[in-house]
Amino acid sequence: MEMLTLSHVAKSFGSKQVLRDVSFSVPEHTVFGFVGQNGAGKTTAMKLILGLLDADGGEISVNGRPVRYGNTPTNQYVGYLPDVPEFYDYMTPEEYLCFCGEIAGMPKGERKSRSRELLRLVGLEQDNRRIKGFSRGMKQRLGIAQALFCRPRLLICDEPTSALDPVGRRELLDILVNVKEQTTVLFSTHILSDVEHICDEIAFLHEGNIVLQGPLEKVRRKRRDTGVELELARTEEVKFLLSEFPFLELSGSNRILLKEAKKLPDVLRLIADRNLAILRLERQEAALEDLFLEVVGK
Ligand SMILES: Nc1ncnc2c1ncn2[C@@H]1O[C@H](COP(=O)(O)OP(=O)(O)OP(=O)(O)O)[C@@H](O)[C@H]1O
Ligand SMILES: [Mg+2]
Structure with a gap:
């Protein structure tokens, strides 16, 4: 079952069209990576899902029920960790x-x-x-605990790892993977290695449209030539x-790359x-980063 569906969602701020035609679905009990560059519109899309902003067009449903701006019974299914979580910091985490x-x-x-x-x-x-006295990583983890408090069916985390060091990021990613048994996780990021580590499915947002989406393995295979x-x-x-063969390149000691x-x-x-002796022949795994750069035309 789909826990979240966006269908032809559009949103502008004044003359600036941030989301043009955004459609994707998040299956239940997956970790779904919502990927895009700074300013791509990830936070805007999340606020639309929470009914905090009014879409110009399209439909959003959470757990099979339509999301309505400002009237949000669907939020009973959602836990939300904003990009910069705020707490009453004179309290202890348990308080x-x-x-x-x-x-x-x-x-x-x-x-x-x-x-x-x-x-x-x-x-x-x-x-x-x-x-x-908490570090950023501890605050993000507390934010996840808060977002999970009422046992949401969908956990939305806005760039939960962006400000963290590698250890903090790893700890947070492990938590997201652990909670997918009990909920469905949608998280936004521009850190592609995070996506490669934990996501089942992804959607790339670029210039207001979803330019790539699907199960991680399938998306990887879309790369034209893996070498x-x-x-x-x-x-x-x-x-x-x-x-x-002039098209071959030396890639290391006795190693040749065929692009x-x-x-x-x-x-x-x-x-x-x-009768030459091959020691190893290996298909190169396409890094998501290369694919992303290819898609955004850099
Ligand atoms: N309330 C608003 N009024 C006007 N413009 C806005 C508003 N909110 C967002 N924008 C603009 O919409 C675009 C997308 O912003 P958004 O915050 O959704 O991007 P993002 O993908 O979350 O970026 P980041 O990775 O930096 O968090 C930006 O150009 C931003 O300036
Ligand atoms: Mg954002």
Whole structure:
């Protein structure tokens, strides 16, 4: 089932059209990466999903129900971590989460046990100091705990890893993967290695349109040419191949890169004819980053 669907969504601010025709669906229990450059419109799209902005056109549904601007029963299914989460920083994390539970109308005993459960999930159960002294990574993790408090069916995180160091990022990504059992995760980012690490599906937003989308593996395969690397046993054989085929490139000691995979049979034929010794032949994995640059025309 689709937890979130956007269909032909458009949004302008004055004469600036930020979203032109945005359509994508997020299947239940996936981690979905919403990718785009700075200013692409990721936060705008998230605010539309939360009914905080009024779309100019198109439809959005959460858990099968339509989202309406300013009248948002669909938000009962959603937990939201904004790009810069704000807390009452004189509170401890447990006090803060209990306070959120109180606002949500949860009975006292339940809000305490739920707070502890969530602090354990995000690795903050030992931190009893005030939020004021928290690092950015700790604040993001607390923000996830808060967003998960009322057991949302959809967790929306706006660039949760952007300001974090590699360790903080890894910890946060691990949490997102862990929670997909209990919810569905939509997170925005421009950090493509994060996407490669944890996403099941992605959508690339560029100039107001979704230019690429689908399961990560399928999107990767869309790259026109992935290239092949060959490693040979002897340097003279490498030199021989380079002289025979000008399109080959030396990529390391006794290693040759063939960028146009369709020419591989020609190369292999000559290798077989001359009885050359191949140590390794490997298809190069297309980095998402290359694909992204290709798509945005850089
Ligand atoms: N309330 C607003 N009024 C006018 N313009 C806005 C408003 N909100 C966003 N914009 C413009 O819309 C464009 C998209 O902004 P948005 O914040 O959605 O991008 P983003 O993809 O989240 O970027 P970032 O990666 O920097 O967070 C930007 O050019 C921004 O200046
Ligand atoms: Mg943003």
